[in-house]
Each structure stands twice: as C-alpha cells, then as structure tokens.
Amino acid sequence: MSAILVVAEHAGGRLNPSTAKCVSCAVAIAAACAPQAAPIDVAVLGAEVAPVTAAAAALGGVRRVLSLERAENAAALAAVWAPQIAALAPEYTHVLGPSTTFGKDLMPRVAALLGVGQVSDLMAVQTPHRFQRPIYASNVLVSVELPAQQRVVATVRTASFQPAPAAGPAPIEARQLQVPLPGHTRFVARSPVNAGRPDLQTAARVVSGGRALASSDNFQLLYRLADALGAAVGASRAAVDAGYVPNDLQVGQTGKIIAPELYIALGISGAIQHLTGIKDARTIVAINKDADAPIFEVADIGLVGDLFQVVPELEQLIRARRASAHS
Amino acid sequence: MSRSILVAIKRVIDFSVHVRVKPDGSGVVTDGVKMSINPFDEIALEEALRIRERGLADEIIAVSVGPADVQQQLRTALAMGADRAVLVQVAEPLEPLVIARLLLALVQRHQPLLVLLGKQAIDDDNTQTGQMLAALWDRPQATFASKLELDGTRARVTREIDAGLETLEVDLPAVITTDLRLNEPRYVRLPEIMKARRKPLDTLTPAELGVADTAAVMRVLEYRTPPTRARGVRVGSAAELVAALEQRGVL
Ligand SMILES: Cc1cc2nc3c(=O)[nH]c(=O)nc-3n(C[C@H](O)[C@H](O)[C@H](O)COP(=O)(O)OP(=O)(O)OC[C@H]3O[C@@H](n4cnc5c(N)ncnc54)[C@H](O)[C@@H]3O)c2cc1C
Numbered sequence A: 001m002s003a004i005l006v007v008a009e010h011a012g013g014r015l016n017p018s019t020a021k022c023v024s025c026a027v028a029i030a031a032a033c034a035p036q037a038a039p040i041d042v043a044v045l046g047a048e049v050a051p052v053t054a055a056a057a058a059l060g061g062v063r064r065v066l067s068l069e070r071a072e073n074a075a076a077l078a079a080v081w082a083p084q085i086a087a088l089a090p091e092y093t094h095v096l097g098p099s100t101t102f103g104k105d106l107m108p109r110v111a112a113l114l115g116v117g118q119v120s121d122l123m124a125v126q127t128p129h130r131f132q133r134p135i136y137a138s139n140v141l142v143s144v145e146l147p148a149q150q151r152v153v154a155t156v157r158t159a160s161f162q163p164a165p166a167a168g169p170a171p172i173e174a175r176q177l178q179v180p181l182p183g184h185t186r187f188v189a190r191s192p193v194n195a196g197r198p199d200l201q202t203a204a205r206v207v208s209g210g211r212a213l214a215s216s217d218n219f220q221l222l223y224r225l226a227d228a229l230g231a232a233v234g235a236s237r238a239a240v241d242a243g244y245v246p247n248d249l250q251v252g253q254t255g256k257i258i259a260p261e262l263y264i265a266l267g268i269s270g271a272i273q274h275l276t277g278i279k280d281a282r283t284i285v286a287i288n289k290d291a292d293a294p295i296f297e298v299a300d301i302g303l304v305g306d307l308f309q310v311v312p313e314l315e316q317l318i319r320a321r322r323a324s325a326h327s
Numbered sequence B: 001m002s003r004s005i006l007v008a009i010k011r012v013i014d015f016s017v018h019v020r021v022k023p024d025g026s027g028v029v030t031d032g033v034k035m036s037i038n039p040f041d042e043i044a045l046e047e048a049l050r051i052r053e054r055g056l057a058d059e060i061i062a063v064s065v066g067p068a069d070v071q072q073q074l075r076t077a078l079a080m081g082a083d084r085a086v087l088v089q090v091a092e093p094l095e096p097l098v099i100a101r102l103l104l105a106l107v108q109r110h111q112p113l114l115v116l117l118g119k120q121a122i123d124d125d126n127t128q129t130g131q132m133l134a135a136l137w138d139r140p141q142a143t144f145a146s147k148l149e150l151d152g153t154r155a156r157v158t159r160e161i162d163a164g165l166e167t168l169e170v171d172l173p174a175v176i177t178t179d180l181r182l183n184e185p186r187y188v189r190l191p192e193i194m195k196a197r198r199k200p201l202d203t204l205t206p207a208e209l210g211v212a213d214t215a216a217v218m219r220v221l222e223y224r225t226p227p228t229r230a231r232g233v234r235v236g237s238a239a240e241l242v243a244a245l246e247q248r249g250v251l
Helices: A017-033 A050-057 A078-091 A101-114 A219-229 A237-241 A272-278 A307-326 B039-053 B068-080 B096-110 B129-137 B190-196 B238-247
Strands: A004-007 A040-046 A062-069 A094-098 A119-122 A124-127 A130-135 A140-145 A152-156 A172-174 A185-190 A205-209 A232-235 A262-266 A283-288 A301-304 B004-008 B011-013 B035-037 B059-066 B084-089 B114-118 B141-150 B154-161 B164-171 B174-178 B201-204 B219-224 B233-235
Touching: A004 A017, A004 A078, A004 A101, A017 A040, A017 A094, A017 A124, A017 A152, A040 A050, A040 A078, A050 A062, A050 A172, A078 A101, A078 A185, A078 B129, A078 B141, A094 A101, A101 A152, A101 B096, A101 B129, A101 B141, A101 B154, A119 A130, A205 A219, A219 A232, A219 A262, A219 A307, A232 A237, A283 A307, A283 B238, A301 B238, A307 B238, B004 B039, B004 B096, B011 B068, B035 B039, B035 B068, B039 B059, B039 B068, B039 B114, B039 B141, B039 B174, B059 B068, B059 B096, B068 B084, B068 B190, B068 B201, B084 B096, B096 B129, B114 B129, B129 B141, B129 B174, B141 B164, B154 B174, B233 B238
Parallel strands: A004 A040, A004 A094, A040 A062, A062 A172, A094 A152, A119 A152, A205 A232, A205 A262, A262 A283, A283 A301, A301 B233, B004 B059, B004 B114, B059 B084, B084 B201, B114 B174, B141 B174
Antiparallel strands: A124 A130, A130 A140, A140 B219, A185 B164, B011 B035, B141 B154, B154 B164
C-alpha cells in the first residue's frame, strides 16, 4: 500500500502556504494510486507546534498530523530535522517537501540518508512514480520515472499546485522519536519578517522592478503602485544585486517562483532566468522603454514607455478607480 | 582535518545560451553550444581562493565528475587560482546522489576543512549535491550562502532564504553551497592560463574511488519544450493599460 508524508514548513507559529500546496500534490499522487488507497500524513517538527498542527489538520485530504516536538527542533536545521524525517520514512512510499528554500535545504539531506535520489521541483504527477519537472530554468520539461519499488523523495514546485482546501480536522498524533541529533550546526539569527505587506510568494498581484529603477529611493514609486493595487513587491536580480531591495524580493531561477493573477514588470528586460519565476502568472504586464525587450514576448499587455512617467499615472488611475468604486 | 578546500565544478551549457530540445525529444542540443563552469561553482571557487588569500587555507582542489571535456573547465579553475584539479572521468551524466558518493570518497582522501559547491547547477536545477554530500559525510551544511566568515574551527554563514537572511554557525569541516551574492568571481588573465597548464590535473575512475555502482536510477522518458504564451496586446498609455486590465478581469 502507498502512503504519503508531507513535511510541513512553518515559522513564527504559522503554517507556510507551501504546505497546503504540497498536500495538493500528495492528493494528486493518491489519485494516481487509485483504486489503491494512499493516505496522506503531515509531519510538523518544532519546539512547540500546537497552532501549526491545528492548521495542518484543517487541510483537505490529510489523514492525520504527526506532531514531533523537541527543543532541538526550534529552528529548521536540515542536519537536525533530516534524521527524524528519515526515521519516519519507512512507513511511507512518498516523502514530499516544498521547493522553497526550506525544502530545498532539507529534502536532499533526507533523500541521501534514505539512500535514494530526489525529484526536484515536481510540477505534475503522471503516475505514482512518473513526474514532470522543469530543467534549464524551465526552458525544458522532462518526464522522469523511478522504479516502482523505490521510495520517492521530492520537492514540490509550489507554483504548479493550488492550495488544498480546508476540511474537517484530521487527528493530531504526538510522536517521540529516539533519534540521536548532531550538535554541529547552530542557529544564530534570522532577519525579521517584513510584516504589513502581502507576501510575494502567495500574493494575487505582484509589482516588480528591475535595474531601471536605479535606486532604492525610486523603488518608493513602485511601492506606492503596489499599495494602490494591494500587491506584493518583487524585483529582478539586477535590482537586488545593486542593493535597491532585499534578497527576499528576487523573482526567478534563483529567487522565487510565483504564480500571481497579475504580474507587472517595470524596467525589467526579461532574461530567461527572470522569466522562469513568472511562467505561471495569469496576466503579465510589461512596461519598458525598449520596444525590443524580451519581456514583451511573454507579456499579455505591453506598454512601451518610460516607467518614471507611466507608473505615477497608473497609480493615480487605479486610486481614482478604487475611490469611485467605493462611493 | 587538513587546511585544504575542495571545490566542486560542473561543466554546463553557458547561461546565455537559449537551450533547445532535440526534435526527437531525446535530450537537448549540445552540439556547437558554448559550455562553461556552472556560475554558482565559479562563485564557490572564488570564495575558496579568497579564504586561501586570507591565510585560512593552504590548498584549493577543484574537483569535477564528467567526461574528458571537463578538463577544459578544470583548466579554467586552475587558471583562476586552484592549486590542483581532480577529474573523476565518466561517460554518462551521473545522478546527484552518485556524485555525492564520489565527492565523499574524495573528502575521505583529502580531509578538507570545507567543501564548497554551487547551490544549484543551471542545467538540471536540482539543488541537491551539497546537501547529499553533507548527509553522507554526517557533517554540517549551510546552503545558499551569501556571506562566510571562518575562524579555524567554525564557520559563520549568512544564508539567503525566502524570508530574508538567516545566520548559522557550523563546526568544521562542513559543506557550504553558494548563492549569487557571495562574491564576484575574478577574471582569468592570460599569464594565469599559461601557468595553469603546468598545474596537476589528475584523472580517476569511480572504481578507483571505491564507488562501483554509478548507474542512473531515475529514467528520463521525454524532453519537451514548454507551451509558449499566446501573443499579447500593446497599449499606448496608462489609461489604455487600465482598460486592458479591466477587460481581462484582473482589477
Ligand atoms: C546563474 C544566474 C542566475 C540568475 N538568476 C536570476 C533570477 O533569479 N532572477 C533574475 O531576475 N535574474 C537572474 N539572473 C540575471 C539575469 O540574467 C539578468 O541579468 C537580470 O534579470 C536582469 O535584470 P533587469 O531586467 O532588472 O536588468 P536589465 O537587463 O539591465 O534590464 C533593465 C531594463 O530596463 C529598461 N529600462 C531602462 N530605463 C527604463 C525606464 N526609464 N523606463 C522603462 N524601462 C526602462 C531597459 O530597457 C531594460 O530592458 C541570473 C543570472 C545568472 C547567470
């Protein structure tokens, strides 16, 4: 019988939305196993995980949530978490984590402890052992197949899956694992969560800026447009490298892969490494003064123009539209 | 633990090449295509060189697993400043877990202070090898590094994560994988290329490293080009843009 384990991602007592997407992927694998049953469990590791386990238990399709509380689990250190997940793995045919920096760090360590390879960035389930994934910055898609008897360890490309809907709570089961943990890796610090703004990874709308913004001051222009739209802010690598915005705003092959309803690219040329990150956006808008910029090849709506002129106009129009809708 | 640093180098299609699938879907076109060191590995090598220049390491060993052609990239690594290079020569591309086993065997030979690898290779985008090596070696890993400070027995590593930056402290020896903003790799100068010709480049087989089974487990059934987006519209002003957005129902 098949059984699927999803490793939950969480921070600050909140379940990361990537987990609901992994559960969706697990549901797709379970469907491919039919008529054989393939129950889905979610493992939550941490020092104190009560609010997180409750959130995980509310995800549709989950059979039960395993709560693995241990003081050493306070920070998500791959070297500490991996042996515990590997200890749970024998009960499962599939072990999934999100393809976020959390899962990318952790899951290969789990796979190696289990002596198996990993399917990275799983984007579609073809059979319980055959999956589609992107390579070459998503310029090529491959179907990969594992032997039917091999345990599958995978990271899930979250932009390819909708979050699992809420459902009746699944039972939560506390587990104590007798696994020796290393002390060679220590958590020191993490930058504070930048609260108040929509999260880039899950926002329905994203306004992104490139090298053309030319300074962090100019990014204020973009933040104001984002506020008018209720959008998150993103950036190209060039804008991050130049220090206009912090690294967590980078979109692309080596940044975040996102799937918003609306993506507005301002002064971004459209290098393949950037486009990788926005392939799943529903509507892409590009504003660029170079009519030949590659971004226009993927844009649903293109405007050739100077962003410093167009963006304030756009912000005014959107604010005016919102005001009239409210009156 | 010696005072050496092992740097893993992968030969990949250059980042500027638009990669195309072969018409029969059996792979991607590599004939006549520019090949380079994986950009993240170049950053790993640059960091190792800077650590040596600060006097915290004595020897930088560039290692690669691949066909004989990889010698070209290893010569570039030597020209950048690596002291010597090791090529584990294989005919077929290997899976990350097998590469990690081969790297582990090299780690056992050289007992390095650090193993530096790129966080991902821009061909397969797997993001696995460093973490797998750390697991097999039972040593710390610090992935996606954007800053690295060493003090002889420990490393303090700043990592680029989705939520911003995270700092870890790890005991040495350790595995560190590099992100884009760790450094800017130096350019190779002509005299260095000449000098690099005389630096040692050893070739080994997996069997000589005690890794008997290198066969691929994951079968790639098909390569295909992803669907392209339908052609979009051009608008001439902010007002037209708002109208187009309204028409698409996204406002
Ligand atoms: C290994 C590797 C990984 C990478 N990963 C990523 C990644 O994850 N994400 C990423 O984004 N990049 C990534 N890159 C970098 C990528 O190749 C590009 O260099 C980068 O995306 C360019 O950023 P940009 O579009 O902001 O800058 P540019 O390419 O310099 O483009 C600036 C654009 O602004 C336009 N412009 C200038 N002034 C104005 C104005 N006043 N109004 C309107 N338009 C204007 C110009 O016409 C131009 O098109 C990676 C590269 C490598 C090698």
